[in-house]
Amino acid sequence: MRTRWFDxxxxxxxxxWRIERADGIALGFVAHDRDLxxxxxxxxxxxxxxxSAIEMDDGLEPLDMDVGGALSHVLIRQDDLEAGRWDQxxxxxxxxxxxxxxDGVMWFWHGHLGALSVQGQRFSAELRGIKARLDRPFAPVxxxxxxxxxxxxxxxxxxxxxxxxxxxxxxxxxSLRFAGVDEVGAERLAHGLLRWIDGDxxxxxxxxxGQEGGALLLETQLASPAQPGDRALLVEGCDKSFAxxxxxxxNAHNFRGEPHLPGNDLLTRFATF
Numbered sequence: 001m002r003t004r005w006f007d008x009x010x011x012x013x014x015x016x017w018r019i020e021r022a023d024g025i026a027l028g029f030v031a032h033d034r035d036l037x038x039x040x041x042x043x044x045x046x047x048x049x050x051x052s053a054i055e056m057d058d059g060l061e062p063l064d065m066d067v068g069g070a071l072s073h074v075l076i077r078q079d080d081l082e083a084g085r086w087d088q089x090x091x092x093x094x095x096x097x098x099x100x101x102x103d104g105v106m107w108f109w110h111g112h113l114g115a116l117s118v119q120g121q122r123f124s125a126e127l128r129g130i131k132a133r134l135d136r137p138f139a140p141v142x143x144x145x146x147x148x149x150x151x152x153x154x155x156x157x158x159x160x161x162x163x164x165x166x167x168x169x170x171x172x173x174x175s176l177r178f179a180g181v182d183e184v185g186a187e188r189l190a191h192g193l194l195r196w197i198d199g200d201x202x203x204x205x206x207x208x209x210g211q212e213g214g215a216l217l218l219e220t221q222l223a224s225p226a227q228p229g230d231r232a233l234l235v236e237g238c239d240k241s242f243a244x245x246x247x248x249x250x251n252a253h254n255f256r257g258e259p260h261l262p263g264n265d266l267l268t269r270f271a272t273f
Contacts, residue, residue, distance in 0.1 A: 005095065005106060012097050012098050012099040012100075013095050013096070013097060013098070014030050014031050014032040014036070014095070014096055014097075014098045015030070015031040015093065015094070015095060016028065016029070016030050016031075016036075016038075016043055016093065016094045016095065016096050016105055017029040017030070017043075017046075017091065017092070017093055018041070018043075018091070018092045018094075019086075019089050019090070019091050019113075020089060020090040020091075021085050021086055021089045021203075022085070022087065022088060022089060022203070022205075023085050023202070023203020023204060024203055025085070025203070027044070027075055028041050028042060028043035028044060029043055029044050029045075029046040029075075030043040030044070030045060030046065030096070030098075031046065032045055032098050033045055034098075036096060036098060036101045037101065038096055038101045038102075038104065038105055039104065039105070043096075044075060046076075076123065078118055078123075079223075081116055081118055081123055082118065082223070083201075083204065083223030083224070084204065084220075084223065085203065085204065085223075086113055086116060086125070087113065087116065088112050088113060088114075089112060089113045090110075090111075090112050091110070091111055091112060091113055091127065092107050092109065092110045093107070093108060093109040093110075094106055094107040094108060094109075095108065109127075109129065110129070110130055111127055111128050111129040111130055112127075112128055113125045113126070113127065113128070114126030114127065114128040140256075142257075142258045142261055143257050143258065144242075144257055144258060144259050144261065144263075145240040145241060145257050145259075146238070146240040146241075146242075146245060146255055146256045146257045147256045147257060148254070148256040150191075150192075150236075150237060150238040150240075151235075154254065154256050155251070155254055155256075156251060156254040157249060157251060157254075159235065162192075162235060162236035163233055163234065163235045163236070164180075164233075164234050165197065165231055165232070165233055165234070166178035166179055166180055166181055166231070166232060166234055167179045167228075167229055167230070167231050168199075168226055168227070168228055168229065168230045168231070168232065169228055170215075170228060171225075171226060171228075172215050174217065174218075175211075175212055175215035175216060175217050176194075176215060176216045176218070176226065177214060177215040177216075178216070178232070178234065181214060181216075181234070182214050183211070183213060183214040185214075186211035186214045186215065186216055187211055188236045188237075189208050189211065189216060189234055189235075189236055189237060190208060190209070190210050190211055190237055190239070191207075191208065191209070191237030191238055191239050191240075192207075192208045192234065192235045192236045192237030193205055193206075193207060193208065193234075193235040193237070194206050194207075194208055194216065194218065194232050194233070194234055194235075195232060195233045195235075196226075196230065196231075196232050196233075197230075197231040197232060197233060198230060198231050199224075199226060199227060199229075199230030199231075200223075200224035200225070200226075200227075201222055201223055201224050201226060201230070204223055206218045206219055206220050206222075207219035207220075208234075208237060216234075240257070241259075242255055242257065242259035
């Protein structure tokens with residue numbers, strides 16, 4: 001492992017990118033004219049993929065960058081960008097010696113992709129560093145609805161109890177009908193999550209906003225047409241109300257909200273005789 005960098009008159013250093021998309025695909029790129037294999041990972045040559053100026057400090061303010069490149073690389077496809085497969089992808093940047101790739105990588109930045117845009121045959125993306133997670137309120141704010149994510153931290157329920165794999169049986173206008181999911185089951189899936197397991201949409205997920213006669217309605221349109229037989233993981237949802245938490249899930253003791261706290265309208269109430 002190389003421990004000293006930039007200590008020679010002429011350096012043979014290239015910048016590396018390791019990207020892990022939300023659909024489970026991991027890709028590596030290097031700003032060089034040939035592929036490099038480091039630690040059993042192939043970094044594909046992408047000499048035109050470069051970031052903006054890199055700034056780093058020891059403060060807590062988030063430091064953002066931009067990256068751009070051409071859509072000519074076989075692994076960077078416009079339809080994948082438009083389908084959202086690259087949204088919020090985890091990304092790491094590092095340096096490696098292209099003459100001695102066995103020396104490993106010096107990783108110096110970790111974060112995720114932010115806003116993406118495509119113009120002609122080029123793309124650009126915002127890079128959001130780890131410190132961006134600090135740029136949000138941490139103290140909980142009172143609310144009548146539950147602040148915890150369903151089956152997430154604070155909820156106390158196990159997600160495996162509320163998920164199932166089902167095959168698509170029909171596409172009806174803007175809704176999807178799955179085998180074995182009746183109207184009652186579809187109602188329980190409202191506010192839940194759908195993640196495609198196979199088919200052209202494999203790896204993509206969408207929120208379930210409701211149902212019509214047992215057919216599911218999604219928050220966003222499908223990136224590619226779904227075909228009967230395509231399988232998806234369906235996760236039930238919660239409307240975050242106290243009644244649902246107590247009656248349907250019997251989980252009122254974990255409810256993360258204040259359903260009985262008076263609202264601002266209390267200030268405008270007056271006695272009537």
